[in-house]
Amino acid sequence: MEHLSTPWRYQYMKEAASGVQPDCIFCDAASRKDDAETLIIYRGAKTFIILNRYPYTSGHVMIVPYAHAAELSACGAEALSEMMLLAQRVEAIFREVYNPDGMNLGMNLGRAAGAGVIGHVHLHALPRWFGDANFMSVAGETRVHPEQLRTTYERLRAALGSR
Numbered sequence: 045m046e047h048l049s050t051p052w053r054y055q056y057m058k059e060a061a062s063g064v065q066p067d068c069i070f071c072d073a074a075s076r077k078d079d080a081e082t083l084i085i086y087r088g089a090k091t092f093i094i095l096n097r098y099p100y101t102s103g104h105v106m107i108v109p110y111a112h113a114a115e116l117s118a119c120g121a122e123a124l125s126e127m128m129l130l131a132q133r134v135e136a137i138f139r140e141v142y143n144p145d146g147m148n149l150g151m152n153l154g155r156a157a158g159a160g161v162i163g164h165v166h167l168h169a170l171p172r173w174f175g176d177a178n179f180m181s182v183a184g185e186t187r188v189h190p191e192q193l194r195t196t197y198e199r200l201r202a203a204l205g206s207r
Contacts, residue, residue, distance in 0.1 A: 070094070070108045070164045083193065085201040086130070090123035093130060093204070095197055096168070102191040103142050104170040105200065107131060114163045115153060127167055134169045137203045144171030 073082035073094055083095035085105065096104040107130045109123040116124065131149055138144055149169045152159040 068112055068164050069161060070106075070166065071112050074108075074110050080197065083197055085197060086204045088126050088130060090120070090126045091130060093134065093200075095193060095200070096170075097193070099170070099193075099196075100148075101170050101172060101176055102196055103138060103144075103200065104168065105134060107134070107167040107169060109165060112163065113165050116151075116165060119165055131167060131169060133204065137200065138169070138171040141199055141203050142171040145174045146172045148172055 073084060074092060076082050079085070079087070083097060084092050085095060086093040090111075091107055091109045093105050093107050096106055107127050109119055109127065111119065111123060113119045135147060135149075138147055147170065149167060151165065151167055153165065155162055
C-alpha cells in the first residue's frame, strides 16, 4: 500500500476532533482584523470572499454575507445582489488567473444538502479542469492541489484588488 503525505489535513482533523471551534467560522473570520490569517481575500459592503481552507481545487473560494443567516430568504436583497456581482468578478478572475475548463458555483443549504457550515449561507466558487476528478479522488479519496493556500491567497487577492 502506498501512502501520501497530506499534512494540511491534519489540522482539519485535529480541529474537528477537539470540538473547540467558533460558533460560526464565517462570523469569526469576518470579525478578525488579520485577513491574511483568516484567508479573506476581499471585503465588500455586505459580503466578503474567503478561501476555502480545505479546497476541492486550487482557487476554491466562498462568497459570504456578513449577516449570519441560514436561508436565502433571511438574506437582504443588497447582500444577495453583491454575492452575485462578486460571483461575476470571481468568474472573470478564475478565467484570467487559472484558465480553467469550467467552474462550479453553488450552495448547500442544510446538513442534508451537504453543507459543511450549517447556519450561514455561502456561495462556493471553484475553477475546474478536465481530469481534476481523477483516480486520486475516486479511488484514494485524496485530492491533489498544485498550489499552496498562501500562493492562492496572494494571486486572488491581487487580482481582486486590481478590479
